[in-house]
Amino acid sequence: MGWDHTGEQLWPARDTPGPVLHEQPGPDWVDEVAVAARTLLLSASDLPLVLGHGDWESQNLRWVDRRPRAVHDWDSLIAQPEPAVVGAAAAVWPAGAGSRHAATVQESEAFLDAYQHAAGRTWKNRDQRLAWASGLWLRTYNAKKDAADGGGPQLDLLANEVDQRRRLAGL
Structure with a gap:
């Protein structure tokens, strides 16, 4: 979620052990998409910040009778626009559930629709674009x-969806 980091490099520090990201070459398309998503997100500095969970993945959620009972890993607390x-x-919400690593475009769309329905409002175009750009930023970071690290499922999954996610973010 560190698109709003204060460093001069594109990528914030890693949240897992491994090579420093800004010292790693390419893939160029990942860096280009990340720049576009980050630029759009940084343009939203006029929006109010809300507190939220920055690692909303299935392994951090506990459910009882299809209702959320607990959210773990609160060291991932963030303050960013809603x-x-x-x-x-x-x-990313399905990540950690078996072999799942991220949400499909359709699952992301359903999540955003369900959130707006539960909140009792429909987002304007700008907010829709920011939501898609934020998800895209996080997915490029993971990719x-x-x-x-030499390749992996996050990179492969994003390669198959990047054009559709870019379009939905208006990039």
Whole structure:
């Protein structure tokens, strides 16, 4: 979620052990998409910040009778615009569930729709774009980590969806 980091490099520090991301070459398309998503997200500095969970993945959620009972891993607390918090969650919520690594575009879309329905409002175009850009930023960050580690499922999954996610973010 560190698109708003204060460093001069594109990528924030890794949240897992491994090579420093800004020292790793390519893939160029991952870096280019990350720059576009980050630029859009940084343009939202006029929006109010909300507190949210920055690691909304299945292994951090506990459910009882189809109702959420607990959210773990609160060291991932973030303060970002609401669409950014929700968009990131929409992009990765199934991660950690068996072999799942991220949400499909359709699952992300359903998550965003369900959130707006539960909140009792429909987001304007700008908020929709910010949500998709936030999810895309998080997915590029995970793909970059995979690339730096020699490849992996995050990179492969994003390669198959990047054009559709870019379009939904208006990039």
